[in-house]
Amino acid sequence: MDGDDPRLTYRMARPETLSIVHLDSFSAVYHRASGITHLLAAPAPEILAALGEAGQTLPSLMARLGALYTLEDADAAALEARLDELVACGLVSCEPGL
């Protein structure tokens, strides 16, 4: 995935396609579109919540997460890797920005 492009927009899967249950430090996510259950550890649930339906570019997501949480190791490459994992399992979509 060409994550170097800051115009790429990442969006959480439509909320009606997800059922998210917070268990402890993990969250169980049922993805209705695929019928697959995912068990997510931090920061994946936080990333999903911060993306929202409107979507975020990588820089804007980093800024939003920084506003919501104390980021001890803010690292765009690491965040991009987490996003790519979420894209790979279908919980996040990635589109070229306008």
Added chain:
Amino acid sequence: MRAGVLRTGALSVRHVFSVRVGPVGFRIGSDWRAPIAALERVYAAYPAPHGGIADFSVRLFAARPWRRFVRPAVMIGGDYVLPEAAPLPLAQGLLAAEMGMNLQMALGQRHYLLLHAAVVEREGQAMILTGASGAGKSTLAALLSLRGWRLMADEFALIDPRTGLVHAFPRAVSLKNAGVATIAAEVPERRLGPLLAHTPKGTIRHLIPDTTAVAKMDCPARPAAILFPSFGYARATRAVLPSEVFVRLTQASTNYVALGERGFDTLTRMVTTLPAFAIDYPDTNTAIDQVEAAWAAL
């Protein structure tokens, strides 16, 4: 009525036994009399399926026609089959029937979330004992049933997705290896099935559930705790986090994926509301002590 019953029912079998265990009716047909006779003895106190109609059919048949007579080998068939399943000797026909019933449940049950677990109940509250094969859940459930608990299940916990209640499925308890002598020392001979030696799972003997287990098998219970027993370790009890319980129970379920979101909702509700403990135990008396202590602390 399931279409599979019609299909399988059309096949001719020489000997037939029908039984209802909890909410599930089975029809077991066999090329030989012996496995049916063993089932008739073990399940003598059980009713017939509702309306005489079985939910699942099991068929025990000869691997080859002539093998019905010469070193007979029992193949397991039914509504659902595992094509690669190996035949068992006729002396283990009861085991073949039990495996056949398990197979139908594991592959065909859609009304309940199935957990590979034993279940015991006291005062309307159920305790679910789950864990890998050999963890000792059957022996523990059998012992608890001799100490005032009602045996609800040995092989499968049936969780109703609509209510969250666990329904009884009190099949004969499949005691294995050391568990056979442990229980045989406490019950009269009439409570035990035939000794099945050299099976794929070692020595097996079935404990026939007591009259309470059968009389109350239509009474569901509210799950109150989940226990993960492990035999062969120093005494230890620890709480298990919901995420670990969730992973373990998805692995312990034979139909979680097939149930889709109903399975997810049922399981997440269980793991977020029920306390769960891992119990390591060196011997069964210690385990009973730990179970009672955990139960008292709920």
